Amino acid sequence: MPLRIFVDLVAPPDALQLLREGTTGHELVFPLKPAASVLAKGDVDPQFATVDVAFGQPDTQAIAEAKRLKWVHISSAGITRYDNAQFRALAAARQLPVSNSSSVYDEPCAFHVLSFMLAQARQLPAALKSRAANGAPEWQALRSACVPLRGQTALILGYGAIARRLVELLRPFEMKLVAYRRKARGDEGVPVIGEDQLPRTLGEADHVLNILPESTETRHFFDAARFASIKPGAVFYNIGRGGTVEQNALLQALRSGQLKAAWLDVTDPEPLPENHPLWAEPNCFITPHIAGGHAHEAQSLVRHFLGNLERFIRNEPLKDRVM
Amino acid sequence: MPLRIFVDLVAPPDALQLLREGTTGHELVFPLKPAASVLAKGDVDPQFATVDVAFGQPDTQAIAEAKRLKWVHISSAGITRYDNAQFRALAAARQLPVSNSSSVYDEPCAFHVLSFMLAQARQLPAALKSRAANGAPEWQALRSACVPLRGQTALILGYGAIARRLVELLRPFEMKLVAYRRKARGDEGVPVIGEDQLPRTLGEADHVLNILPESTETRHFFDAARFASIKPGAVFYNIGRGGTVEQNALLQALRSGQLKAAWLDVTDPEPLPENHPLWAEPNCFITPHIAGGHAHEAQSLVRHFLGNLERFIRNEPLKDRVM
Numbered sequence: 188m189p190l191r192i193f194v195d196l197v198a199p200p201d202a203l204q205l206l207r208e209g210t211t212g213h214e215l216v217f218p219l220k221p222a223a224s225v226l227a228k229g230d231v232d233p234q235f236a237t238v239d240v241a242f243g244q245p246d247t248q249a250i251a252e253a254k255r256l257k258w259v260h261i262s263s264a265g266i267t268r269y270d271n272a273q274f275r276a277l278a279a280a281r282q283l284p285v286s287n288s289s290s291v292y293d294e295p296c297a298f299h300v301l302s303f304m305l306a307q308a309r310q311l312p313a314a315l316k317s318r319a320a321n322g323a324p325e326w327q328a329l330r331s332a333c334v335p336l337r338g339q340t341a342l343i344l345g346y347g348a349i350a351r352r353l354v355e356l357l358r359p360f361e362m363k364l365v366a367y368r369r370k371a372r373g374d375e376g377v378p379v380i381g382e383d384q385l386p387r388t389l390g391e392a393d394h395v396l397n398i399l400p401e402s403t404e405t406r407h408f409f410d411a412a413r414f415a416s417i418k419p420g421a422v423f424y425n426i427g428r429g430g431t432v433e434q435n436a437l438l439q440a441l442r443s444g445q446l447k448a449a450w451l452d453v454t455d456p457e458p459l460p461e462n463h464p465l466w467a468e469p470n471c472f473i474t475p476h477i478a479g480g481h482a483h484e485a486q487s488l489v490r491h492f493l494g495n496l497e498r499f500i501r502n503e504p505l506k507d508r509v510m
Numbered sequence: 511m512p513l514r515i516f517v518d519l520v521a522p523p524d525a526l527q528l529l530r531e532g533t534t535g536h537e538l539v540f541p542l543k544p545a546a547s548v549l550a551k552g553d554v555d556p557q558f559a560t561v562d563v564a565f566g567q568p569d570t571q572a573i574a575e576a577k578r579l580k581w582v583h584i585s586s587a588g589i590t591r592y593d594n595a596q597f598r599a600l601a602a603a604r605q606l607p608v609s610n611s612s613s614v615y616d617e618p619c620a621f622h623v624l625s626f627m628l629a630q631a632r633q634l635p636a637a638l639k640s641r642a643a644n645g646a647p648e649w650q651a652l653r654s655a656c657v658p659l660r661g662q663t664a665l666i667l668g669y670g671a672i673a674r675r676l677v678e679l680l681r682p683f684e685m686k687l688v689a690y691r692r693k694a695r696g697d698e699g700v701p702v703i704g705e706d707q708l709p710r711t712l713g714e715a716d717h718v719l720n721i722l723p724e725s726t727e728t729r730h731f732f733d734a735a736r737f738a739s740i741k742p743g744a745v746f747y748n749i750g751r752g753g754t755v756e757q758n759a760l761l762q763a764l765r766s767g768q769l770k771a772a773w774l775d776v777t778d779p780e781p782l783p784e785n786h787p788l789w790a791e792p793n794c795f796i797t798p799h800i801a802g803g804h805a806h807e808a809q810s811l812v813r814h815f816l817g818n819l820e821r822f823i824r825n826e827p828l829k830d831r832v833m
Contacts, residue, residue, distance in 0.1 A: 359678045476649075
């Protein structure tokens with residue numbers, strides 16, 4: 188039976204072509220007014236009420252009103268917009284499966300945070316600016332500031348697909364890896380701690396890797412008290428969501444030297460205002476929310492959707508189902 | 511029997527203290543005029559004629575004249591100064607064992623080149639400067655420029671201890687790894703090619719990792735012809751020795767776009783002169799010969815020497831013996 192598939196995905200022609208080819212026999216419905224960005228809230232499109240499948244970043248209100256809708260596939264790994272009690276209740280009541288694109292973004296995100304860890308360990312920001320001569324005091328200082336990762340402790344907060352891949356990548360480094368997760372499942376491959384052990388573990392970790400999603404529970408998870416419990420001289424990384432960090436507390440932790448450095452791919456807001464003090468902080472390194480980005484990203488998203496479309500049609504379990 | 515050990519090592523007090531403690535019962539002999547740097551050629555010290563062991567960067571002429579000398583332990587991984595037919599003949603004729611400090615530097619060097627690969631893959635130099643808004647063309651361009659490493663080919667030239675560790679670190683990346691080595695030993699863990707297959711493999715590699723030592727054979731190994739055989743758009747890395755690259759040919763390869771980028775920890779000379787065009791090349795990234803550097807480096811060197819000193823006294827095989 189042909190499906191009407193609503194697609195609000197900002198994608199170049201090659202990816203749209205791939206989508207058209209992969210959905211032959213079905214009908215693609217594009218928004219009348221295209222969304223400006225995957226994270227912007229789109230207007231409710233009147234066509235939405237008539238579709239069977241939504242692929243992209245559909246509006247929650249539109250989903251609530253769309254009685255024919257049988258499956259929602261979100262074109263991002265983050266599901267902040269949908270991750271609330273009201274929407275979860277709606278999806279449950281309607282038995283509406285919701286899948287996301289986390290397998291498209293796991294690997295680039297894991298590599299992004301790894302690039303942060305190595306750039307910090309090897310002092311790349313300072314070293315790439317330096318023209319120090321062999322033997323000079325600046326050269327000695329740069330070399331001494333390079334930190335061997337072997338034997339150091341890394342605490343990973345938020346143990347989803349990104350963390351899982353990161354743990355694989357870190358395996359040969361011979362670090363001590365610990366994960367923080369609300370409920371341990373036993374298949375993490377690393378020791379898992381809960382809330383009760385968090386302060387002690389934060390006090391032991393040389394690397395604090397924040398991959399927490401944003402939700403009411405994780406909003407400002409890293410506040411002044413949390414930063415104060417971190418081991419002095421640790422490095423903080425955030426590739427989760429900016430809202431999980433109380434940025435003024437982060438700033439103070441950097442200024443006091445509690446943190447040696449912070450590497451952020453996400454902030455709140457994005458980008459930070461021009462005059463935000465984190466821009467000027469010498470040990471704060473910020474990339475503009477690109478951790479999931481990669482060449483041919485839209486094609487990867489389309490391929491992932493098409494894989495799930497086949498599963499949906501065959502009534503098989505969806506990949507990356509989140510509700 | 512107490513040994514007289516000549517030590518020309520630039521080291522902070524904690525490392526010298528460690529050396530004194532570890533050599534109790536033996537006699538440490540320090541140069542009358544300390545060397546300015548591990549790579550500078552020191553004057554011949556009259557005390558040298560009376561020592562049993564030399565630890566540091568001893569002068570080859572001094573070694574030739576020092577008839578009592580029974581073992582030379584070099585405080586670097588590079589042995590350019592000693593790696594020539596004349597010195598090898600001398601060491602062979604005198605049955606003088608020569609060891610180096612490569613195990614002190616393998617791991618930091620492997621991590622340094624890995625930091626280069628990831629910084630390139632994740633576009634860190636551009637991303638750390640960017641304040642692009644989510645969805646902006648600059649943001650899209652940055653994300654698209656990030657390259658997944660999975661499935662890409664990396665050719666490693668020079669297969670010693672650094673390469674071996676690098677291969678371990680790269681294992682979970684699921685790249686295609688190939689090594690170039692004059693003589694394959696069969697224990698490399700990756701396919702090894704020789705001179706005959708080099709042009710074809712250079713034409714297939716996305717990452718060309720130069721870890722060649724400098725010798726008469728490798729001087730200007732990467733010349734215009736070699737760069738021309740590299741796959742267009744590949745990335746070139748050098749953490750070996752600057753003299754293995756004909757720098758003008760490298761510059762041309764970057765300017766023509768044959769190379770997408772070059773990441774260099776070594777140049778010829780070091781540092782490059784202020785007005786050298788490689789400084790201004792937008793896709794050339796240079797660190798000042800710090801790949802082997804790490805916190806407490808001198809202590810690591812001393813510990814490595816002390817381990818070998820025990821082996822020497824017990825007449826056991828030396829670690830990192832190079833001649």
